[in-house]
């Protein structure tokens with residue numbers, strides 16, 4: 577195929593534009609398998625995952641661990657959709673209702689209208705930076721464009737695409753074009769024209785590696801990729817652990833924990849990757865001991 581998933585960066589239009597692009601086919605296919613996503617859910621989450629990975633890089637302030645979380649809460653049948661991407665190229669996500677009954681919906685209708693919350697931060701310390709906007713049901717790329725404009729004062733064009741085939745995700749990826757304040761009207765209208773004329777991103781991504789997809793979209797606009805040393809490998813990767821799975825249980829009251837003990841223990845399933853963590857009665861007894869302390 578087109579090589580492993582990766583994020584690339586470049587400059588275009590003689591320094592008027594910064595380009596960040598990602599090929600995320602395997603990442604989105606992994607999400608589809610782990611979370612049992614119907615095609616429209618894979619499409620929505622795939623766009624959101626790609627967007628979160630690119631945003632984590634775009635908004636990078638030399639913070640190695642920075643993450644960006646996109647949380648869509650719309651009135652569509654998918655319900656809450658969460659995508660989290662890091663500067664290091666790790667992504668994970670969640671869809672509340674991964675198999676909506678109406679299989680023919682497109683992403684804007686499957687998400688519906690509601691709210692997008694964008695959180696970026698650096699674990700474990702550092703207060704996360706949160707902003708919210710109302711979504712108008714026009715699509716994830718448009719929502720991200722509006723977020724960048726309103727909350728980050730960044731003018732951009734955002735292109736995202738996922739191609740589903742019968743046996744899974746055949747292509748996924750995205751391009752964000754950041755317009756620098758010194759860009760001329762002329763170069764902006766030239767690049768707008770390229771975007772308008774470009775074939776759908778998902779079909780390009782199926783045919784070409786991401787480097788060639790970017791070159792095809794921009795065709796006669798001067799473009800230079802930043803050297804491959806800045807290319808970031810991208811993958812679906814969950815940071816859950818037994819310790820973190822236990823954390824929510826510690827918030828329960830003693831009566832609830834005693835009930836779990838009576839049932840012989842409990843199991844916590846990670847919503848991002850499906851990994852299961854089992855806690856025995858003894859594990860839970862240790863928790864109540866801590867409660868008492």
Ligand SMILES: [Zn+2]
Pocket residue numbers: 814815816846847848849850851
């Ligand atoms: Zn997990």
